[in-house]
Amino acid sequence: MGAWLHDSLTWSDAVIIFLWGAVFLFVVLGFVTYAIYFERKVIGWMQLRIGPNRVGPLGLLQTVADIFKLLIKEDTIPRKADRLLFVLAPILCYVPAFTVLAVIPYTEKLYFADLNVGLLYYAALSGISTLAIVLGGWASNNKYALLGGMRSAAQMISYEVPLVISVVGVILLSGSLNLGDIVDAQAGGWFWDWNFLPQIIGFVVFIIAAVSELNRTPFDLPEAESELVAGYHVEYSGFRFAFFMLSEYVYVYAIAALTTVLFLGGWHAPAPFLDFVPGLIWFLLKFAFIVFFLFWIRATFPRIRVDQLMGLGWKVLLPVSLLNVFLTAGYLELFVK
Amino acid sequence: MIRTEELLLNVGPQHPSTHGVFRIVVKLDGEVITEATPVMGYLHRGTEKLAEQLNYTQIIPYTDRMDYVSAMTNNYVLVHAVETMMDLEIPERAEFMRLIVMELQRIASHLVWWGTYLLDIGAMSPFLYAFRDREIIINLFNELCGARLTYNYMRVGGVKWDAPPGWLDKVRDFIPYMEGKLREYDKLVSGNEIFLARIKGIGRYDAATAIDYGLSGANLRCTGVDWDLRKAEPYSLYSRFEFDVPLGQNGDCYDRYVIRLEEIKQSLRILKQALEQMPSGGETMGKVPRVIRPPAGEVYVRIESPRGEIGCHIVSKGKAEPYRLKFRRPSFVNLQILPKLLVGETMTNLITILGGVDIVVGEVDC
Numbered sequence: 001m002g003a004w005l006h007d008s009l010t011w012s013d014a015v016i017i018f019l020w021g022a023v024f025l026f027v028v029l030g031f032v033t034y035a036i037y038f039e040r041k042v043i044g045w046m047q048l049r050i051g052p053n054r055v056g057p058l059g060l061l062q063t064v065a066d067i068f069k070l071l072i073k074e075d076t077i078p079r080k081a082d083r084l085l086f087v088l089a090p091i092l093c094y095v096p097a098f099t100v101l102a103v104i105p106y107t108e109k110l111y112f113a114d115l116n117v118g119l120l121y122y123a124a125l126s127g128i129s130t131l132a133i134v135l136g137g138w139a140s141n142n143k144y145a146l147l148g149g150m151r152s153a154a155q156m157i158s159y160e161v162p163l164v165i166s167v168v169g170v171i172l173l174s175g176s177l178n179l180g181d182i183v184d185a186q187a188g189g190w191f192w193d194w195n196f197l198p199q200i201i202g203f204v205v206f207i208i209a210a211v212s213e214l215n216r217t218p219f220d221l222p223e224a225e226s227e228l229v230a231g232y233h234v235e236y237s238g239f240r241f242a243f244f245m246l247s248e249y250v251y252v253y254a255i256a257a258l259t260t261v262l263f264l265g266g267w268h269a270p271a272p273f274l275d276f277v278p279g280l281i282w283f284l285l286k287f288a289f290i291v292f293f294l295f296w297i298r299a300t301f302p303r304i305r306v307d308q309l310m311g312l313g314w315k316v317l318l319p320v321s322l323l324n325v326f327l328t329a330g331y332l333e334l335f336v337k
Numbered sequence: 338m339i340r341t342e343e344l345l346l347n348v349g350p351q352h353p354s355t356h357g358v359f360r361i362v363v364k365l366d367g368e369v370i371t372e373a374t375p376v377m378g379y380l381h382r383g384t385e386k387l388a389e390q391l392n393y394t395q396i397i398p399y400t401d402r403m404d405y406v407s408a409m410t411n412n413y414v415l416v417h418a419v420e421t422m423m424d425l426e427i428p429e430r431a432e433f434m435r436l437i438v439m440e441l442q443r444i445a446s447h448l449v450w451w452g453t454y455l456l457d458i459g460a461m462s463p464f465l466y467a468f469r470d471r472e473i474i475i476n477l478f479n480e481l482c483g484a485r486l487t488y489n490y491m492r493v494g495g496v497k498w499d500a501p502p503g504w505l506d507k508v509r510d511f512i513p514y515m516e517g518k519l520r521e522y523d524k525l526v527s528g529n530e531i532f533l534a535r536i537k538g539i540g541r542y543d544a545a546t547a548i549d550y551g552l553s554g555a556n557l558r559c560t561g562v563d564w565d566l567r568k569a570e571p572y573s574l575y576s577r578f579e580f581d582v583p584l585g586q587n588g589d590c591y592d593r594y595v596i597r598l599e600e601i602k603q604s605l606r607i608l609k610q611a612l613e614q615m616p617s618g619g620e621t622m623g624k625v626p627r628v629i630r631p632p633a634g635e636v637y638v639r640i641e642s643p644r645g646e647i648g649c650h651i652v653s654k655g656k657a658e659p660y661r662l663k664f665r666r667p668s669f670v671n672l673q674i675l676p677k678l679l680v681g682e683t684m685t686n687l688i689t690i691l692g693g694v695d696i697v698v699g700e701v702d703c
Contacts, residue, residue, distance in 0.1 A: 048465055229352060302460035302526075
């Protein structure tokens with residue numbers, strides 16, 4: 001994959017790259033389908049339930065059936081809604097969710113874009129989805145949706161900042177914004193060379209801010225079903241609704257992949273003697289663990305209150321992540337230089 | 338200057354956290370409530386009026402449907418009122434059976450509250466754990482009287498069925514099981530920082546306010562007022578047992594939470610003693626005339642239901658049907674403080690406070 005990207009663009013290369021993109025889209029959709037199945041199973045077991053087990057063997061086709069149901073549902077748009085924005089919002093939510101995935105490197109060879117500001121690209125684009133949520137909440141012309149949308153905006157401002165600052169330490173350590181270079185900087189054979197131990201403060205802040213970024217429990221305020229019914233997507237049905245859910249799960253994919261790359265050493269094996277296992281396997285294992293961790297949190301925690309969420313973001317996470325930047329910079333200046 | 342306006346938001350009757358069909362209309366300034374008006378009556382069935390056409394045994398199933406989470410205590414308050422009027426002698430075994438099912442019911446009711454409250458606050462798993470444990474009680478009741486929710490178990494003068502063989506042993510086994518599960522609940526939820534931050538200091542009022550609004554049950558005891566009818570005006574056999582009445586100090590949602598969990602423990606204590614003292618045999622129905630005709634006059638009795646003080650006022654003209662029947666429903670009375678509590682709170686706290694009051698809409702609307 002990397003080889004093509006560095007060649008000059010010819011028609012045949014363009015077709016191949018386009019096809020790869022299409023293949024990747026199906027990989028992501030497959031992930032979303034089975035991540036939902038996995039989530040329902042895992043949470044089901046944690047809650048003494050069985051989870052889906054009727055459609056297909058072991059319930060493996062449950063999500064397929066759900067998506068099909070959403071596809072054939074009537075597509076309703078409230079009469080008083082702002083039609084253009086209402087239709088635009090789900091698309092605007094999904095497109096950045098998919099495009100941020102371009103910069104994730106899976107192995108040395110397998111990546112879709114070798115961008116030297118990869119991390120910045122990720123942070124910048126993922127913010128657009130929140131805009132879509134605000135837009136969707138506003139355009140629905142529903143009070144619950146509006147409240148959900150506004151909460152989402154407040155949440156984004158409080159959490160995007162610590163999220164980005166928490167990875168500054170990683171950037172300082174590896175000296176690059178390129179995600180591939182960040183993984184390379186964590187090479188060294190053992191798992192303690194990965195960033196999550198030297199950057200433990202940044203790692204914790206990143207995980208908390210990432211869960212908030214994903215709008216998942218305990219930070220699922222924009223769609224808090226016990227308060228706001230369904231929040232910003234209360235008026236959406238059918239496939240537009242599916243697009244909001246889809247982008248939520250694509251972001252789970254994105255955050256899990258990004259955490260793996262930034263803090264868990266990407267495709268590197270945890271010990272030198274395990275190097276014979278292909279890098280992609282290691283990447284997938286770490287990735288799957290993060291995904292499981294996100295689902296696990298959902299089964300455990302109650303929801304935080306909206307003002308407490310802002311307080312946590314501004315008063316705790318931001319100073320802590322700034323302290324982390326300071327400590328990392330000090331360490332580099334005093335001991336490494 | 339940007340023009341701002343208040344948002345009039347209708348919460349319910351179809352809303353996931355209003356516990357049925359309760360409705361509340363709130364005025365919001367941002368997310369802060371400036372005015373709250375509860376609207377009730379979506380589940381009104383006219384129980385009190387219907388009762389005027391029915392004889393006393395026929396009214397019992399109607400009481401099941403009032404507070405459907407705690408049907409046994411509702412059964413009891415009605416039969417207790419009639420028995421007080423007629424001055425009936427209740428066989429000891431029957432009275433023990435009543436007490437055991439009422440305490441089991443209190444545990445089941447608090448478990449429902451615990452689960453749904455956590456669900457309101459956004460944690461889903463505790464709800465399923467609570468219902469797993471409540472299921473055991475429900476199955477015990479099912480074995481006893483053939484129903485899982487609306488038991489129709491008590492009769493004027495006693496109870497309909499004696500305990501089937503082995504039933505009391507199952508209740509005995511349930512006690513240590515539930516004590517273990519309570520420790521699990523504490524580990525999972527009671528120390529959770531997010532949960533504590535959500536409920537500590539929320540929905541606060543003092544003892545004088547609570548008494549002014551006629552609150553009862555955990556909603557009153559959370560302010561430190563020691564008022565539990567099982568102790569204050571012992572009915573049934575409660576004077577024979579040793580148990581504590583858990584009290585709070587701050588009158589907030591956290592105190593209500595702690596009290597309700599502690600009450601489960603105390604109910605288990607009562608159950609343990611009741612099973613020990615229970616007579617091994619005997620009648621379950623006292624001597625009751627074929628047609629129940631309480632003498633002309635009035636009676637008001639009150640007992641401690643899981644939600645507070647439930648009362649029954651009967652006016653009899655000496656006929657088989659009551660002239661007038663009135664229930665004092667704790668959910669309805671406890672709800673009156675809601676508009677006062679909600680002003681100045683956020684939408685999120687609305688759910689926390691409403692859940693903390695512990696209402697059952699069947700009882701609010703009756």
